[in-house]
Amino acid sequence: MTLIFAIAVALAGFLALAYAGARLPVWTAAVALYLLGLWVVGAASGAAVALAALVLAPVALLFNLPALRRRVITRPLFQAFKRVLPPMTTTEREALEAGDTWWEGELFQGRPDWQRLRETPVTRLSDEEQAFLDNQVATLCRMLDNDRIEREAHDLPAEVWDFIRRERFFSLIIPRQYGGRAFSSYAQSCVVTRIATRNISAAVTVMVPNSLGPGELLMQYGTQAQKDYWLPRLADGREIPCFALTGPDVGSDAAAMPDYGVVCRGEHEGREVLGIRLSFSKRYITLAPVATVLGLAFKLHDPDGLLGGERDCGITCALVPTDHPGVQVGERHFPMGMAFMNGPVQGEDVFIPLDWIIGGPEMAGRGWRMLMECLSVGRAISLPALGTAAGHMSARMTGAYARIRRQFKLPIGKFEGVQAAMARIGGYAYRLEAARRLTASAGDLGVKPSVVSAIAKYHMTEMMRTSLNDAMDVHGGRGIIFGPRNYLGYGYQAIPVGITVEGANILTRNLMIFGQGAIRCHPYVFPEMEAARKDDLAGFDRLLFSHIGYSLNRGVRAFVLGLTGARLGDSPVKGATAPYYRELSRMSAALAFVSDVAMGVLGGDLKRRERLSARLGDVLSHLYLASAVLKFHEDAGSPEAERPFLRWALDDSLNAIYEAFDGFLRNFPNRLLAGVLRRVIFPLGRPYHPAADRDGQRVAEALMEPGGVRERVTAIGYWAEDDRDDPMGRMEVALRTLVAVEPLYNRFQKWVAKGEAQGFSFAERIADARGKGLITAAEAEQLQAWEHLRYDCIITDAFPPEAISPAAPAGRSGAAHWRRQATG
Template identity: 50%
Template structure:
């Protein structure tokens, strides 16, 4: 019995040390002492003590450890680690790791999370958002833009240029606004709530493109010439990366240039130059936003130097250049037609077009560095543009669907009171909260100087996917109102633009299955990149330090995941008390489980994990869900933890963590080593999968808050453009909802009087007049009901057109039949 007690004590001690991440030497001393105590006085078993002592000595004495353990392992590691291409290496090295590293650690530091500053607009940024941005939105008629003119009106283009919308990221010294990333995103969000076409027009010059690249890498001459022109809209930029043969595989672009000497006429000055060192370019690009109207073309291409005019290498690598679009040989002007997202987008091409070397961004010293330049800038742009448009969709869906569900009734009841609609409204509000929170946290990092490349992939994928889901739910609730397009349909344009958001800046399938975890496992893991760099540098000493640290890290996370799984993480210290305390504990538990599963996946599958995209995608889903949950808690914290928002944060966190659990289950169900998968499941889910998705009542509370004016609804839809005109399809929603709410009691009174036979008129209008005549309601009450019914009709009316579907009838709302 005493032996069993000793063994149990040793197991508990090991678990405690591993849980607390005790150093190797301390764990070794405890293990040795426990073994010695267990065999004390039992000479027949003294061999156990000697064996344990020998193993621990080997582990702690580095020269011996390297000779017997990590040295042979190093040789195997170098053989099984897949080679990394230059483009992969540059993608891995691009950007920075930030809060994502904590989530990968198995022990996130919430004190650090809450110490990050809450995002805030400066006085100048707030004035721009409430002034020019509001004015721009008021100028936009999305129906005319998308169906009639197929472009922004000339006066809108000019306003965008004159007010500096195209220079939000450009520094003040060059005439730009030098806004924070937070302000930039909020401007895009507000415009996108009014018109996706206008939002894309504004966001592209401020995202990945010539302006961003010039500020980071341009020569002084390039900056001084182009940046002031870009800031004021004198030049319109575009950037050409995608080719017909290379979409997601941007590193495989066929477009190429050859270093050569040649002649050209400068389109800017009209001067002719002979025998100039430059590049002879041939390219074909497509899907280039602003390409048809651009005056300066940013270009990515592969550069070769077969005559060694600038160096000893034949293959220089991907290079970026700036080309005036009126340069001889440049072909632009044709357009693609991306569905209802009508914005300037099209192909461009050229064959044997000669450009001087000083048109390379950064000059000759930056040839071959284009891919690094692009991936570093992309990590910023992917946190802003498309995530901001997704946030806009969440705000629009929440605002419009909540109001519509209260205004529209069936069977004498607001449709939002039906549980099926209530469920959809809960999802809309919860996902809108998730999207906004996820982007807010990333923008905080950007404004702190970070370039979170892994988080940018998470944002791009998960925000655009949630955009798809909230718009699907919004369309379902609006039903026929959303099916028939027309000036009154405020959802169809965004719904039709979903494929654009899903596809551009990295197709979502690729982003989920390869990018998020592919980059995250290497960049965010505390030891993997160190091991890979040690292998590439053939540094056995560095590898020894990294791999021993890695082993301890894995053992610790295994112990932590198991203990927290047994206890439901209830023993974990939470940084907050109250309703979110268990959320924090669950995140710590799942972070440890994720880190353990990640290590086991890499250890058992090795380099093949890179090609097992379904498993890699599920590991990425785990990291993403943890990020979204922590972002929601951070937003709740920054907002002052308002009690009205508790249903939203609860739905957002519980939904995200449930997704993490499901991703873990999917990973374990599909791991090829079934015995190992069984063992891992016992560690991660010792008592089964205990996390539940948001309860129905939580979604109901969200739905109720969206169907009436409330502080929660106001915060969720902040930065949305809401027209003041009751004749506007969106502008009428708020006054209509308020009027319907104010007259619900009167309408109930009228229905009761009808049922009791006190009102006998056939039509609703007739009964209303009869009620006034009989004194059931006052003149003021009559006017209130009449106004509410008029506004309600404005909301529920669907456009009808002439037989050629060219002209909608603006007077249909006033058509009187009943």
């Protein structure tokens, strides 16, 4: 019994010290006290304790004396580490070092400080920003005819282009001293989101100059002369910018660009200057067909050493007017039938002076770092804004349609299968707005979160894809027929655009989120790599043993939290959200531990095992998304009406985290270790399941009610709420009308079903009910008005054949020819 007690005390002491993250001297003292305690209580003889102390004392000295530890333990490990450490190119280093770590670092490291998140300020629109959103942006939205732009003209109307220029939509980020609006990142996100709920092409047109483009690069790296010349011209619309990065062989691997420039002497404006002779072929460049100034990325070579440095300088960025001799622009791509300007940019032997490099000659070869830091703007603001807009539009319009449209004498939103789709749409809309708000605010805190921006870009565009697919399923034929009434199809058509640009989603998930996050967010991995690169044995020793303690602490935390159902986890609040904070703390510890084991066992091979690393990236992503949801809910005062949305979003994220861990463990190559890891992080089995049907039903029902959660979550969009001639405004008017008329309408339909109101048409049945005294004249008029509005909401557009095939004269189309042949 004494032996069992001694073992139990040892185990409890080990778990307590590891859970608390005790330092090495504390462990040493604890072992000494334990041995002394065994002797005091008679569990071990004095001789046994003395023998144990004699054996353990040299070990304690070895680990607690740094100089001795480095010579005996660390040096061999240090040499082995340097041998297996994969070489890191300059490009890889710049990509890793670009941007900042932020809240994702807390989540990755296993002990998130939730109070820090709660105290993180979220940007609020200034009076000027709100006025711009309510006036200029609303006016622009009213000018946008989605169907005409996308299906007919394949371009924005001239008056829209003029309005965008005149109202300085291209200068949202440019400082006021240059004539720009100097809006916050959050305001920029709001502007793009609102426009995107109306028309994707207009939103893309506005967002590109305000994200990855000459304006951003000039502000961050330009010389004063470049800023003074270009920024005022960009601000007032005299110049339309584009940025040429991708090409036929260059997509997500932008560092592999074949476009090059050679430093040489040439003639510019009638005199010989030192400059660059460029050859480039770029594709998929937004705004290129109408751009007046081109931001260009290329590899710079200096074979004659004219710059006095490296012969292969590296990626460089320059500003080139598009009317400069040799630059070819004007042709258009046709991206998924969308109307935004996109096309190729080419040039052969184009000579530019050296001072056209952004930042001047001293920035030659530093373009990759510039691009990596500025790319995060597009990933953190622009693409998430498009995804959020699509999610909001799907939620708002599907909720209205599901209540208006009836099948089998019931609103289709009452059917559980439809509610399942609507639950995803509503839950995603809530999560999208929460993530948009938090991620965009990071930029206003002076943070450029490279990993968070990748999380936002990937998951928010994927949620856009799912939301639009679900919305199309609910709408059925109403969603697939293009025309002025279709508010859904053009967004659906644009899904691949959001999935592809600013880094293809497949590679963003598989390479960036965990690949970059594991090194940037981990407190020890990158410093250990740097210590090895600098041959710093003492620094490596400190980091290594701190790393060991960190891994032990996170593993024990994950195990203890798993055994206790996360009841010991950290939560800054009490009440309904407290269990979610604790569960996220548990999964954060699990991620930290499993990531450490995976990196330790697989090393550099983990980078090549993309499916494994992507699953760990999914864990980190859903920890972030769930954090954003919690903050969004609490910042609003934790409204009771939003609880079903909150629970659905958080349960869905926790279930996704479990599925990601499960997929990782089922495919981890070391099967024995995979079993151990599973017992550590899930000691009691599967802890999470998909969101409850009850919450899904409540989410679906909330989407079918005007106002309330539906309004708060989607308030940023433009819905033309009082315009019956607008495709989305018509749905808004109909939903509000239906709420008022529905009790009467339901009674009338019951009379029809019972044969008490008879007739072949709706009008005949109303007349019969009126004649029998079932309804009053006013009610008859109300029902007939509703029927006209209802029908107006569910019909689709139809066109004469020549309107769809304008190239073929009336009666000469292939279909018309076949019809004549078929009828003899």
